[in-house]
Amino acid sequence: MDKYDENAVVQRIMAEKLVRELLKIRAEFDTVLETGAGTGVLTKELTGKIQYKNYCANDLSEKSKKYLDKILNKYTFIAGNALKINKKADLIISNAMFQWLKDFGCFYNMLEPGGILAFTSFTTGNFREIKELTGLSLEYKSMNEIKQELKDYEILYTKEFEHKMSFQNPLELLAHMKHTGVNSLAHWTFAQVKDFCEKYKRKYPEITLTYTPVIVIARKN
Secondary structure, three states: OOOHHHHOHHHHHHHHHHHHHHHHHOOEEEEEEEEOOOOOHHHHHHHOOOEEEEEEEEEOOOOHHHHHOOOOOOOEEEEOOHHHOOOOEEEEEEOOOHHHOOOOOOOHHHEEEEEEEEEEEEEOOOOHHHHHHHOOOOOOEOHHHHHHHOOOEEEEEEEEOOEEEEOOOHHHHHHHHHHOOOOOOOOOOHHHHHHHHHHHHHHOOOOEEEEOEEEEEEEEO
16 A cells, blocks of 8 residues: 555546546535545545535555545544445545446445445456456446446446556556556566566557546436
């Protein structure tokens, strides 16, 4: 987590876009639940721009609290699986976490009637270079699949976009992925890393990595 912020370039862009669009829809809430709060990239962007009475932040890691304590004065922190939180909110918001969920509509029962679900994730095509080269990839959902999973919601806003990052070399790219929470490549041997770097330079000489974020804001019917 300690090097997340300096590497979370795309995640910061996603948080900014998410909050900007949320403010066009609604800016006052009783209870906010932020899931996957991490180092507080979204927390910083959100809390200075909305009005709320209660703020609840969640992350799988207890370590998240030390970062959030520097941002928030009065809030509740809940470590662990966000789906097991027994709490109602009129805003559930999350940045770059939903790609780990099987069902994007899973927070429906935790939302108050008319409550807002606002999140960012990644769609198919994310890290396409890695998948093409190694076959390794998360099962990213398409926009149509996301909309289908949110069929019980009124979808207020969706936006997909693409962002390419460039690196000096493939090792720098691997370090970037590790520091932003992509751990599937962490157990490679030295020989595997060397082979990956050589193949990456041949196939993608500009050493680019493609992100395909999506922003979604929906309301509970």
